[in-house]
Amino acid sequence: MMEKMSEENIEDVRVLEAQIENLQAEVAALQRQQQDNHKDITFHLRGHIQDAMSYVCGQKQAGEKEKVLSKLTEEVEELEEDLKRQTQMNGISLNSCTTKTLQSSGRQLVQQLCVSGHCSELVFQVEFQLSEVKKGQRSERTISDLNVVMDTSDLQNFSSFLSGVEESRDLLLFFRTLRTFSDRCDDRRRTFQHFQEKYPSVVSLPGGCRSAVMTLNHPELPGCVLFVHWSVEVSREGRVTPKIELLTKIPEKALQLFPSQAVSGAAEAFQSLLRILGPEAAVESVIMAVSLSQDT
Amino acid sequence: MVTQPPPKSKKKPQLVLNIFIWEATQNKEKDLRSMDGASTKGVLSHLSLLEVQARSRKTQPQQPSRVKELKAKAEALMTQRDQLKAEIETHKSLQKLRASMDKQRTHEEEEEEMAEDSDNSQLLRLMARHTQLKDLLHAHDIIGGYNIIKTRKGKGLCISLTTAYNGVYLENYNLEMDLKPTLRISRDNIPPFIPLKSLAEQSNMQTDIRTLLDPLSQHLNAFAARKQQFKLVKELHKSVQVMESNALCSLLVLMFTVPREKTAVLCSLEYTDHTRCLPTRVHFECEDKGLPDSPQWKKNGSLLMETPVHKALITMKKMGDIV
Numbered sequence: 001m002m003e004k005m006s007e008e009n010i011e012d013v014r015v016l017e018a019q020i021e022n023l024q025a026e027v028a029a030l031q032r033q034q035q036d037n038h039k040d041i042t043f044h045l046r047g048h049i050q051d052a053m054s055y056v057c058g059q060k061q062a063g064e065k066e067k068v069l070s071k072l073t074e075e076v077e078e079l080e081e082d083l084k085r086q087t088q089m090n091g092i093s094l095n096s097c098t099t100k101t102l103q104s105s106g107r108q109l110v111q112q113l114c115v116s117g118h119c120s121e122l123v124f125q126v127e128f129q130l131s132e133v134k135k136g137q138r139s140e141r142t143i144s145d146l147n148v149v150m151d152t153s154d155l156q157n158f159s160s161f162l163s164g165v166e167e168s169r170d171l172l173l174f175f176r177t178l179r180t181f182s183d184r185c186d187d188r189r190r191t192f193q194h195f196q197e198k199y200p201s202v203v204s205l206p207g208g209c210r211s212a213v214m215t216l217n218h219p220e221l222p223g224c225v226l227f228v229h230w231s232v233e234v235s236r237e238g239r240v241t242p243k244i245e246l247l248t249k250i251p252e253k254a255l256q257l258f259p260s261q262a263v264s265g266a267a268e269a270f271q272s273l274l275r276i277l278g279p280e281a282a283v284e285s286v287i288m289a290v291s292l293s294q295d296t
Numbered sequence: 297m298v299t300q301p302p303p304k305s306k307k308k309p310q311l312v313l314n315i316f317i318w319e320a321t322q323n324k325e326k327d328l329r330s331m332d333g334a335s336t337k338g339v340l341s342h343l344s345l346l347e348v349q350a351r352s353r354k355t356q357p358q359q360p361s362r363v364k365e366l367k368a369k370a371e372a373l374m375t376q377r378d379q380l381k382a383e384i385e386t387h388k389s390l391q392k393l394r395a396s397m398d399k400q401r402t403h404e405e406e407e408e409e410m411a412e413d414s415d416n417s418q419l420l421r422l423m424a425r426h427t428q429l430k431d432l433l434h435a436h437d438i439i440g441g442y443n444i445i446k447t448r449k450g451k452g453l454c455i456s457l458t459t460a461y462n463g464v465y466l467e468n469y470n471l472e473m474d475l476k477p478t479l480r481i482s483r484d485n486i487p488p489f490i491p492l493k494s495l496a497e498q499s500n501m502q503t504d505i506r507t508l509l510d511p512l513s514q515h516l517n518a519f520a521a522r523k524q525q526f527k528l529v530k531e532l533h534k535s536v537q538v539m540e541s542n543a544l545c546s547l548l549v550l551m552f553t554v555p556r557e558k559t560a561v562l563c564s565l566e567y568t569d570h571t572r573c574l575p576t577r578v579h580f581e582c583e584d585k586g587l588p589d590s591p592q593w594k595k596n597g598s599l600l601m602e603t604p605v606h607k608a609l610i611t612m613k614k615m616g617d618i619v
Contacts, residue, residue, distance in 0.1 A: 009363055016366035023373035030380035037387050052423050056416050057382040065419070072422050079429035086433060090441040091506060096398040096428075097435035115435045116402060130438065143463040169463030172440035176513065237574060 039101040048072045091179050092119045107134045119175075120182040121210065125149040128171060143169045161234045170238075177238040184232045184242050185210070191280055192230075195287060202291045214283075216290045225249040226266070226290055228283055244279055246270035246286065386420070393424035401428075442509050451475055452482070455505075457513050459520035461573075466520045478502060489544040490515050514571045519545060521573035521604075528606035535619045536609060546570060548605065552618040559584055561593075561618075565605060575601055592617060 048071045055068045087093055094117035103110040109132045116125040128146040132139050146169045152159045158181070165174045189209050196203045196214075204215050216226040227247040234240055248266050273282040437443060443456035453473045459466045472483040479502055486492045492512065499508035522545035529550070530538055539562070540549035546568065552561040559582060566577040578600045580588040587593055596617060599608045612618045 012363050013366060016363065016370055020366065020370050020373060023370060023377060027373060027377050027380065030377060030384065034380060034384055034387070037384065037391075040391065049423055049426050052419055053383070053386065056386050056419060056423075057379060059379070069419055069422070072419070072426065076422055076426050076429065079426065079433065083429055083432055083436075085444055086436045086441060089444050089505070089509075090436060090439075092436075092439070092441070094432050094435050095401040097431040098398065099431060099434075113435070113438070115439065126439075141465040143460075143465075146463070170461065171438075171463070172458065172460045172517065175439045175441075176510075176517070180510070237572065239572070 039104075048075050091182070092175065093117050102129070108132070119178050120186055122155075122178060122182055122185075123151060124178065126171065126174070128169070143171050145169075146171055148174060157232070157234045160236050161238060164236045165238070173238050177234060177240060180240045181232060181234055184240055188212070188230050188232065188242070191283065195283065199287050199291060202287055216287055218290055218292060223251050224254060226286065228286070230279075242279070244274060244283075389420055390424050390427070393420060394428055397424055397428050440513075442513075447472070455509065457509070457516055459513075459517045461517070461521040461524045464524070466524060469516055479505070486512070486516070487519070487543070490519065511571075518571050518573045522546070522567060525573065525604050525606050529609065532606055533609050533613075544570070548575075552612075554587075555616060555619050557584075559587070561587065563600070565600065573604065575605075 048068070051064075051068050052072050055064060094115060096117075097113060097115045100112045101109070102112055111130050112127070113130055114125070114127045116123075118124065126146065126148050129144045131142050131144070133142075146166050148162050148166055150158065150162065152162065161177065162174075165171075165177075192203075192205055192214050193209045196205055196209070201219050202216055204217075205211060205213075206215055207213055212229060212231050214228040214230070216228065217224060225248075227249065229245045229247055231243050232240060233243055246267050270282065270286065273285060276282075277285065437458075440458045440460065443458075445454045445456075446452070447454050452475060455471045455473065457469045457471070459469070469486050470484065471481055471486070474480045474482050481492070481496060484492060490512070495511050495515070496508055499511070501508040526538070526541055526545055526548060529536065529548075535553065537551040538548070539551050541547060546566070548565040548567075550563045550565070552563060553559070554561060562581040564577075564579045564581075565575040566579075567573070568576045578597045580593060580597065582588060588597075592615075596608075596612055599611060603611070609618070
């Protein structure tokens with residue numbers, strides 16, 4: 001009787017031991033998979049989001065759901081407020097930021113980040129590697145492999161700056177310059193729109209309000225056109241300089257009729273006007289002149 | 297970590313017997329020490345009793361407690377496995393949600409009406425949103441945004457400005473501001489040679505604080521860049537002597553040695569535009585009065601005006617102009 005029991009038990013033991021071996025292998029594989037997953041999307045598993053995770057995985061009581069939900073909602077609302085404030089403060093709207101962990105040891109963390117967004121009308125996408133190395137109390141952060149993508153079809157000035165910034169990995173310079181460039185472009189757009197609304201018969205914007213060109217002509221003199229060319233230039237160093245020029249398109253016959261410098265020297269004269277009155281006032285005086293207005 | 301239990305089932309009775317024998321021997325020695333004369337007979341009978349006990353233990357079923365032990369272990373592993381599976385599944389759902397949320401933001405689509413496919417869908421959406429917000433806030437910080445924190449229950453602000461050069465993050469500077477009665481700087485750790493006060497006066501900070509922060513950041517970043525360049529000159533170019541520099545890093549005087557003739561050339565770099573990290577003036581002085589006007593050195597002058605100094609020196613060394 002006792003021997004029979006021993007036999008059964010030996011068999012049970014063998015079966016159980018095999019089962020345990022399989023389970024251990026399964027668990028090890030799942031742990032590896034989880035580690036890999038965490039490289040693709042990092043959850044800062046602390047506080048309320050950790051509680052939420054535990055709840056969803058069945059580790060908490062059903063009754064806890066309301067509490068977990070309300071705490072997490074509160075935290076998410078705070079984060080939304082922070083993001084709004086940050087967006088307004090920085091003048092840059094971010095649409096997405098995906099992080100992939102490439103390497104993570106005790107002292108060093110290497111991540112690949114892809115950030116996309118827009119600054120006013122300018123859309124961008126930047127991708128780079130961020131390394132964080134702990135050195136004593138501080139940690140040193142470095143960027144490498146910077147890649148910037150922008151639609152530069154109408155931003156000829158920008159492309160030389162962009163390639164320079166990729167080479168020097170000056171991510172912060174890129175964003176500072178982008179914002180300043182965007183501000184200057186916005187100044188131009190606002191000014192052009194303002195004048196078009198104020199003097200609709202004289203002012204037109206053939207390329208739209210975001211273009212660099214505003215044309216002025218009197219409706220009764222269609223052949224004589226003045227162009228205000230307002231470009232925003234970006235040096236390789238990242239300096240943003242608006243440049244405004246006045247160009248004339250006046251038929252030969254008209255020039256022959258009026259040989260005075262006033263017409264042919266308009267471009268130079270405009271530059272002096274710019275220096276004295278500033279861009280908006282200078283442009284307005286030219287518009288007034290073109291409209292042959294009696295008002296001063 | 298689960299360790300494999302040693303297969304005791306075959307060896308155990310023998311081991312037990314050995315232990316008993318050893319114990320018995322200990323006792324035997326104790327007995328010998330405590331009593332005189334031949335008590336070995338007592339010891340031996342004790343020993344044979346133990347042997348009988350051991351043998352009877354051998355035939356008893358040890359396995360039930362062993363089976364119970366293994367069953368418990370298997371259960372624990374199954375729970376662990378199921379827990380991991382649940383976490384991985386949740387992670388997958390969160391990843392999917394997050395990807396669709398990122399797409400929505402980029403294409404400014406209407407928020408999709410997700411079917412209530414699970415009891416936890418609301419919680420999962422919140423979790424995905426949480427990670428998205430955290431990542432976006434982190435991105436704002438990384439790209440050099442002005443970190444703003446409300447302090448003193450909304451009565452104050454603390455603004456942090458980041459500096460970086462050539463991919464290396466450098467110092468952070470802070471401004472503490474009072475919000476009432478008007479926006480006003482109360483404390484800061486901006487170096488004194490940065491004209492914070494005049495930048496504040498020239499700005500429109502009451503209506504748009506960026507009119508203060510943008511120029512300030514420009515000054516700080518240019519300063520940090522020049523400082524870093526000077527540091528790299530000292531580290532990378534030991535053959536070049538740094539004669540003079542100042543706290544604002546707006547002046548750098550270097551001593552070059554021309555190879556072969558071993559003449560010394562004094563080079564002054566002036567950075568009068570403090571919002572830039574390239575010099576506004578480069579000047580060479582040499583005993584050989586003709587050297588600064590030579591085409592080679594005119595070229596070096598332009599190089600130093602257009603390239604950060606530590607990089608320019610590398611080129612000048614390559615060209616064999618300096619040691």
